Amino acid sequence: MAECSNPETINPNWEHFSHQADMGVRGIGSTKEAAFEGAALAMTAVITDPARVAPKQPVAVHCEAPDDELLLVDWLNALVYEMATRKMLFSRFEVRLNGRSLHATAWGEPVEVARHQPAAEVKGATYTGLLVKQDQKGDWIAQCVVDV
Numbered sequence: 001m002a003e004c005s006n007p008e009t010i011n012p013n014w015e016h017f018s019h020q021a022d023m024g025v026r027g028i029g030s031t032k033e034a035a036f037e038g039a040a041l042a043m044t045a046v047i048t049d050p051a052r053v054a055p056k057q058p059v060a061v062h063c064e065a066p067d068d069e070l071l072l073v074d075w076l077n078a079l080v081y082e083m084a085t086r087k088m089l090f091s092r093f094e095v096r097l098n099g100r101s102l103h104a105t106a107w108g109e110p111v112e113v114a115r116h117q118p119a120a121e122v123k124g125a126t127y128t129g130l131l132v133k134q135d136q137k138g139d140w141i142a143q144c145v146v147d148v
Contacts, residue, residue: 014042017129017143023120024129025076026143032132035142036072037093040079040106043125043146044090047083048116053091055107063102068132072142075102076125083122087111123147 013034017024023046027038044050061078065071075095083089090108111118128145135141 012041013038014045016042016045022126022128022145022147024143024145025125026141029140030138032068032140032142033095033097035132035140036075036095036097036102036104039072039076039142039144040090040093040095043076043079043122046120046122046146046148047118048089050091052116053089054109055090055092056109057088057107059086059088059090059106059108061102061104061106065100065102067100068142069127069130069144071097071100071102072132073125073127073130073144075104076144076146079106080122080124082106089116089118120148 013029015026025039025042027035029035029038041050059082063074063078065074088108088110090106092107095104124147126145126147130144132142
């Protein structure tokens, strides 16, 4: 499991998994919302260390989709869009799910190349490895592969 370098993060709620030339992102949480938040943080960690990104500016995100898996892809792609158009990175997320509707706030700051040292650019979330489910322990898992 990849770990965030933030020493206050004892149990990170995200991890990466290998997938050929791209990268898998996985969020894990006690709720579906927490798993979606973890997947978003894992996506940030593909680009830079999330601990380097100050959660200064809030950005509202809204998505709707016919099922949880498509909602995850839409959520991550909405974040990719916000990162690209606002030239920002995000390190804190609050997701609220209501049926097939997602309302969220992402907090972040404008990219500073010298400080953030972006390692990759995420082009978008894909349907590859797409999964949103509860495991045997009761934890939620939200995952997919992102195109880098």
